[in-house]
Amino acid sequence: MCWTPMGQQICVISMIVEEWREINGIWTLIATSTREMQVIIMECDISQPYLVGGIQNLQGGSLADSVTINICPGDTISYDLVFDDDDPDAILKVSSNADLVAPGSTLDTSGKNPVNATFSWYVPSSFQGQNVITFKVENDVCPIPGQNFYAFNIYVLEGTSGGPDLYHCAGGIPVQMNADGGSIFVWDPPDSLSCDTCPAPFAFPDTTTEFVVTSDLAGVCGNTDTVMVFVVPTYSLNAGLPDTICKNDTLILAGSINIIDTGMAYSWLPDYNLLNNDSIITKAYPDTSINYILNTISTDQCRMSDTVNINIAGTRHLISAYPTDDSICLGETINLIVTASPTSCGLNTTGCSSGQLEVTVGAAGSAINKGTPYSGFYEDGRVQYLILQSELSALGLTKGATIKSLSFFVSLKQSTQSYNNFNIKLGCTSLSSLNTFQSGLSQVFNGNVNNTTGWNNYQFNSYYDWDGTSNLLVEVCFDNDSWSDNDFVFGTMTSFSSVIFDQDDFSSGCSLNNPQSNSSRPNMKFNLCTGEIDSTFDIKWSPSSYLDFDTIPSPLSVPQSNISYYVTITDGFICSSVDSLTIAVRSEMITSACQGTIMCNGASYNMSATGGYFYNWTPSTGLTNANINNPVASPSVTTKYYVQIEDSAYGCLANDSVTVTVNQLPVPGFGVDTVCLEAFSIFIDNSQGVSGNIIEWKWDFGDGDVFIATNSNSLNHLYSASGLYNVSLTVVDDNGCESNYSSQANVWDKPIADFTVDPSTMQLLINAQMNITDASLGALSW
Incomplete structure (x- = not known):
């Protein structure tokens, strides 16, 4: 929108955006959005900066008019400009596009108001035609700074140029001259040149030489030029000795020279996996065999070069060794495990089943429906997410890992159809923010999916290896034939552009390429493992003490004391990786339990055990408390009690037993x-x-009488008086066990026989009755 206000005013500009879709052959208005902005047009009484007098102090070239300078290629131009402002308090600032239009040019300024600006440029021989330099001068007047623009054309005429003067040294890098302006060139003298009839010969004279180039060009600037090649003092350069290392190793590139030159400039090429490339000694960590070239330029401009070969003879893998338990009890068996983390990105080829991990990228966050994997309001969608290595490292992933699955958390489901041709791709990158879709990612999942509220997990068809050092890219795309609505997912705001997305209809989702970007990234859960040790590795555990095998990835150990194991993994070449683990072994528990006992039924025995913190007696039958060290046992039958004794530091167990014979x-x-x-x-x-x-x-x-017998013979006892007596018998066996039985003995009085006869009935008549009365004591019968 362009608009030139004609007067002072306050206005509001409204813009409406409408979205239309073709539904069942009819274009239908789907949504509208209106944005407004207020514009205040003020009456400004401010000064404007201006140029004083045009181009001044021109050196090199000639003025064709007030804004055009003609110059020949290979020449140097310089001129001054003076900028002023009538407001004495204004401070001026001058800038230009010279760095884009005239590479290598300089613009120096001095003063604040006025400002003196000096422009200088060596015109390369390859430049011809118009080169418009624009100068912007601006003051600091409020509320709206005054500014002006001035443009000047440097018109480079056609002419022959041999390029700038050069410097060479014996044994150094040949210098290359570069003629321009013409089609046929002849260099003189031809000695010490790689070619005397080509535009860009290499020169290697033994003494300082002036070379003249002549072309077939006819014009104002002429068809000849000279190039001085100055021969300067030489020196010796050594880039170092060749070396053979392993991938993931770091080596020192140590060049050397035989002179002292504090102004010497250094440059290692290629600048690949170097700590820095402008020092004679630097660190390198190449991942492929490579020739590093050390280029140097002395203060005298002598250029030397040397090459060192670095050969990669294998991979030093990042391994992790760990036990299933690092604090154990004497006699306990543990498993030692070693895994190798991936060192490069790409589809996994070795499988992955050990060292299972689960990490979630992103906090609880908030619900978002923009830039998600489930933009169901459109038929087709594509999104890429960037996860920084620093984020993964903060979650504990300090080494590479193999990614097995990915999950997204749906907080609100609104779509009513599946997402077809749902693709997930992964890749590695050095990018720290996303602005365009990245290519070259590897597909790890494909299918038609229906999401639900909560975590939606996608088990990969192909696992993906992440190298542990790169940033991670995740792409999701789908391709439907109709649309319904967007689903919300939980996401977290990042401090960088972590999301780019595109959605459309009547397209192919995975081919969309007109992305928008934002920083609100969906939360993601990854299931990973740390890597397998396959049969291509040689494995050696040391020491081999207490191991069942010392050449396998997962041996068993029954250590008898504290011990550190070292495992060395060799990749079949020269590259070995070493890691270690330490196991703390609880010394043998000093425990004891009381001796067994023999007792009679009904007796009790105070048992005891020592040397632990927790105790457990079994069986618990007949015990006052089965979980103390000194229970009282009162079993009714012979019982063998087992006690398990546990210490408090390691949870180690000891066992003992006590037999109570009843x-x-x-x-x-x-x-x-x-x-x-x-x-x-x-x-x-x-x-x-x-x-x-x-x-x-x-x-x-x-009756007070007690008798102890040593046999079971019958006994006779004479009681002195009649009555009912409580008699008890206590028997003792040869085990010392005794038991008592009581019963009663009944002693009757001896009977006294007596009777009386009624005298009146004492008649000696046949069949007469006589009355006799019993007067006996204790009589039972007559």
């Missing part, structure tokens, strides 16, 4: 008849031993 109690018993006073009570023993033989019978007759 002898069952003897079974006492006896029988006794009821007797009369003055008769013996007979006690008949019927006791039985169970775990042992009865060796002692303790009789307590209940």
Whole structure:
């Protein structure tokens, strides 16, 4: 939009953007967007800077008019310009496009108001025709600075030029002259030239020589020119000795010279994988065999060159060695593992199953629907994401890894159809921001997909190796025949341009190439592994102590003390990689448990164990507490108790056992008849031993008399009085176990026989009745 305001005013300019789509053959308005901006046209009373007097102090060339200078190629031009401003407080600034139009030119300024500007330029022999230099002068007056532009044309006439004077030294790099202006050239003298009839011969004179070039050109600038080749002092240069290294190695490129020249300039070529290229000694880390060339220029302009060959004879792989557990208990078996991280980017060819990792790029963030993999509002979409190596390193990926899958988190699903021909591609790059789609990425996934709310994981058809040093590119594209709506995903804002995207209809999604960029990148979850050691590697673990094998990627070890293992991986050439691991072994636990015991049923035993922090007794039957070091055991049968003792530092375990032998109690018993006073009570023993033989019978007759027998013979006991007596028998077996039985012995009084007869009935008559009354004590019968 162009507009020239005619007067002071305040206006608002509105712009409306409409989006139309062809739906079922009818163009339909889909959406509109309006933007407005306010423009204030002010009355300004400010000064304008201006040029004073035009070109001044012209040297070289001639004025064709007030703004045009004619000059021959190979000549040098210089002139002054003076800029002024009527406002004495204004400060002027002068700039130009001279660095673009006149390469190698200089513009020097002095003063603030006025400003003196001096322009100088050596006109290369290849330049001809118009070369318009524009000067901009601007003051610092507020609110709107005043400015003016002035243009001057340097018109380079046709003429013959041999180029600038040159410098050469014995044994140094031949200098190349370059004639221009004409089609046929002859150089004189022809000696010390690679060719005397070509436009750009190499010169290598032994002494300072003036070479004259003559062309077939006819014109104002003439057809001859001279080039002085000055011969300057020489010196010796050595780029160093050739070397054979491994990929991923760093070496020192150490050149040397035989003179002291603090002004010597150095340049290593190619400038590839060098720490710096302008020092005689530098670090290099080439990934392919290469010839490095060291170019030098002395203060006297002697140019020397030497080459050193660096041969790459294999790859020194980045390996990681680790145990399944680095703090173990004595006698425990562990697995030692070594993996090799990828050192280059590309599709994986070795497989990947060890060292599984999962990293998520991006925080919780916010929901976005622009620049996502799921721009379903369009039929076709393409997006690329840039992830910096520094971001991956901060997540723990300090070495290369193999990427197996990728996930995006859908926060709100609005699309109603699948995404067809859904492609995921990966690649590596040195770019630190994205502005255009990058090519050369490798396809790792393809299919028709339906997304859902939450994480949507895509297991790759082909794994991808990331080298650990490059930035990572992720591309997603799809190609549908219809549209529905965009889906929202969680994303995180980055500090750089990390997203470019394009979407359209009636196109091919993966071929879209008119991207927009932003910095709100969808969160991504990667599933990775650290790499396999395949059969092309030679493996050696050292020391081999306690290992089942020392030449495999994953040996078993049963270390008996603290130990460090070193593993060396050789790629079949000369390149070895070494890593180490250390295992801390808990010294043997000093534990103890009490001796077993023999006891009678019903007794208890105070067991104990020492040397640990946690205890577990099994079985728990008959124990007061199975999880202390000193439970009391009261089993009813012989029991072997096992105790597991655990320390507190490593969780190491020790085992011991205590056997509690339980002898069952003897079974006492006896029988006794009821007797009369003055008769013996007979006690008949019927006791039985169970775990042992009865060796002692303790009789307590209940009348104060106690008798200890050593056999089971029947006993006679005479009670002095009648009554019911509590008799107890305690039997003891040869295991020392005893048991008691009680019963009662009944002693009756001795009966007294007596009776009386009624005298009145004492008649001696047949069939007469006589009354007799019983007066007995304890009588039972007549």
